[in-house]
Amino acid sequence: MRAKHITWHESKVTKEDRQRLNGHQSMVLWFTGLSGSGKSTLSVAVEKALFEKGMRTYRLDGDNVRYGLNNNLGFSAEDRSENIRRVGEVSKLMVDAGLITLTAFISPYREDREKVRQLFSEREFIEVYVKCDLRICEQRDPKGLYKKARAGKIKGFTGIDDPYEAPEDPELIIDTGKLSLQQSVETIIQHLRKNYDIS
Incomplete structure (x- = not known):
């Protein structure tokens, strides 16, 4: 039920x-991709690189947010959409606070990502498609989730029996099956230097 009288x-x-106080534009770097593509690892490394350059940052991670803010949500299509909606709203608050916000969420549905994009002004939302072949993601399988999904222990797993809708026109594509972590970080930093006056 929507709140009234607010x-x-x-x-x-x-x-x-x-x-102005922080000395840089605020924005959200929205990392999206399959489980095991390297979203969290990459977002951690990019945040560290930005922080070491004196930037004010904060990182929101898919699993971390489900410990608190979204601990009442499951993994149905509806819950996944609500998960992304909430994270979008939190990201908007952080951008308003002047922070460079990094989010690492599978966020499998284009419609949900587009709704988040609409929350921001032009140039505040940077969609980073962390591209990686499903085969490589399964080989990595850092949490053992693909193995469980293939065994039928997890239902509705993105990339196996639930779709991942790749971005059609992201600001950045980082292929972690081809680029090293350092190369991936440098590609993102160079993009920010070129387009956002981040030294």
């Missing part, structure tokens, strides 16, 4: 004020 209360400190 009014937006404006702040005396704006997003632009916070960006």
Whole structure:
């Protein structure tokens, strides 16, 4: 049920004020891809690289968020959509706070990712498609989830018996089956340097 009788209360400190204080634009880097593609590993490494350059950052990870904010959600299509909706709204708050926000979520459905994109101003949402062949993801299988899905112990697993809808026009494609972690990080940093004046 939607809340009624609510009014937006404006702040005396704006997003632009916070960006000025931080010395850089705020944005969200939205890492999407199959389980095992390297989203979390890459987002951790990119955050560390940005932090070491003096950037104000925060990272939201799919599993981590399910420990708290989204601990009442399962993995049905509806729950997955709600998971992404909530993370989108939290990311919007963090961008408003002046942070470079990194999110690592499978976020398998294009419609859900597009709804999140619509929450942001132009150039605030950077979709990073962490591309990786399913075969390689299964070989990596860091959490043993593909093995369980193939054995029928997990139902509705993305890439096995539930679809992953790859981005059609992402800002960045990082093929972790071909690039090393360092090469992947450098590709993202170079993109930010070129397009967002991040030194």
